[in-house]
Amino acid sequence: MKRFSLMAFLGVLLLGLLLAGCGGEEKKADEAASAGQAEEALPVLKIGSISPLTGPYSADGNDIANGVRAAIDVIKAQGGLEGFSDIVLFAEDTACDPKQAVAAANKLISEEVVGVVGAYCSSSTIPASATLDPEGIFTVTPGSTSPKVTERGLQHMFRICGRDDHQAPAAVKFMTDYLEAKTIFIVDDKTTYSQGLADEVAMNCEKVGIEVLAHDHVNQGDKDYSAVLTKVRQANPDVFYISLQNSATGALMLLQAKRMGIEAQCMGQDAVFHPQLIEIAKEAAEGACLTFGYTDTTTDTYKVFQEANAEYGKVGAYSAYAYDSAMCLFNAIRAAGSTDPAKVRAAMLELDFQGASKRVKFQPNGDSGSDYVVFKVMEGKLVPFWNPRTGEPF
Numbered sequence: 001m002k003r004f005s006l007m008a009f010l011g012v013l014l015l016g017l018l019l020a021g022c023g024g025e026e027k028k029a030d031e032a033a034s035a036g037q038a039e040e041a042l043p044v045l046k047i048g049s050i051s052p053l054t055g056p057y058s059a060d061g062n063d064i065a066n067g068v069r070a071a072i073d074v075i076k077a078q079g080g081l082e083g084f085s086d087i088v089l090f091a092e093d094t095a096c097d098p099k100q101a102v103a104a105a106n107k108l109i110s111e112e113v114v115g116v117v118g119a120y121c122s123s124s125t126i127p128a129s130a131t132l133d134p135e136g137i138f139t140v141t142p143g144s145t146s147p148k149v150t151e152r153g154l155q156h157m158f159r160i161c162g163r164d165d166h167q168a169p170a171a172v173k174f175m176t177d178y179l180e181a182k183t184i185f186i187v188d189d190k191t192t193y194s195q196g197l198a199d200e201v202a203m204n205c206e207k208v209g210i211e212v213l214a215h216d217h218v219n220q221g222d223k224d225y226s227a228v229l230t231k232v233r234q235a236n237p238d239v240f241y242i243s244l245q246n247s248a249t250g251a252l253m254l255l256q257a258k259r260m261g262i263e264a265q266c267m268g269q270d271a272v273f274h275p276q277l278i279e280i281a282k283e284a285a286e287g288a289c290l291t292f293g294y295t296d297t298t299t300d301t302y303k304v305f306q307e308a309n310a311e312y313g314k315v316g317a318y319s320a321y322a323y324d325s326a327m328c329l330f331n332a333i334r335a336a337g338s339t340d341p342a343k344v345r346a347a348m349l350e351l352d353f354q355g356a357s358k359r360v361k362f363q364p365n366g367d368s369g370s371d372y373v374v375f376k377v378m379e380g381k382l383v384p385f386w387n388p389r390t391g392e393p394f
Helices: 002-040 058-077 098-110 122-135 164-179 192-208 226-235 247-259 275-285 300-312 319-336 341-348
Strands: 044-051 086-093 115-118 138-141 157-159 183-188 211-217 239-243 265-268 289-293 372-378 381-387
Touching: 044 058, 044 098, 044 319, 058 086, 058 115, 058 247, 058 300, 058 319, 086 098, 098 122, 115 122, 115 319, 122 138, 122 192, 138 319, 138 341, 164 192, 164 239, 164 265, 164 289, 164 372, 183 192, 183 226, 192 211, 192 239, 211 226, 226 247, 239 247, 247 265, 247 275, 275 372, 275 381, 289 381, 300 319, 319 341
Parallel strands: 044 086, 044 115, 115 138, 138 157, 183 211, 183 239, 239 265, 265 289
Antiparallel strands: 289 372, 372 381
16 A cells, blocks of 8 residues: 555656646747747838829939838848848828828828938928928938928938039039120029029029029920020020929920020039930930039949949939938937937937948038039030039049
């Protein structure tokens, strides 16, 4: 009886140990599963872009969205951002319409994005950023040059490209110092950006003694410019300056000016600056001069950008600016170790790095400086031609 009791006791003890062992393994398995779930639970970093993906401005708009995609690809290839399981882009279409831009901003708010790259048209960037800013969502614009963009006291508004009040003096300096122009005829399309820049050019011309023979306007969507071009031909200015919202419109203007025998030196601005200008206007674009930010294409950063952007097509006028806009957000979030708006803003203001488009360092108001030079269409290519800072050709 005692032997049976002892054996029974030992059996129970052994069973208990086995169960304890199994329980330990289950506990370890549960802990491992919990750790795995914790790793899987890392948040996704959501970034937005707003630009004209459809309509007459879609060439630049899609370049902007693709520039952001290229930046995301580069960050992912580097191992991603610590603390995030992935980076996702929400690309919204504004069609350069202010109301559609606000609708896009509200959609991105609902998606809980941390920052937005865009827009392109200043008339879209201004209301969209005003919608995003109270939510603590950053806007970094690669293409909106109106001074108003960064003059509203918004805490989360930054700009990679230059400003109209810097671009206009660069253009006028070229007119006086290189062209030795005495007269100018200005045409814009009445948009916030285009008319604002045209006004800046007119003001700077008056300061240096260039006579503004006329400052006329066309409407967005017009195809026939014979009425205004007849005035240009009759006025016979030294410089025919076009301030238009997109390169396709600029190309049509150049084609029709060429057919009408206008011999004035044609000058345009950064929105007209795009390979599409030459693709459409062809020989009519030859000799045209345009202001745009200078980019050193020999830097390692540019080469990394160029390789990444090749996945999405040719490098457009605003591709590198959009790439740098996204990189600003990623670099600031990495430096802040957080997506808290106050911490990210502080980190943004401390950034100082070589971007694809320029050296990026922000001023307290969110601007990053301007580096406008004059490009000229030569043998079917946009070539850096004259540097306003040195007063010398490249």
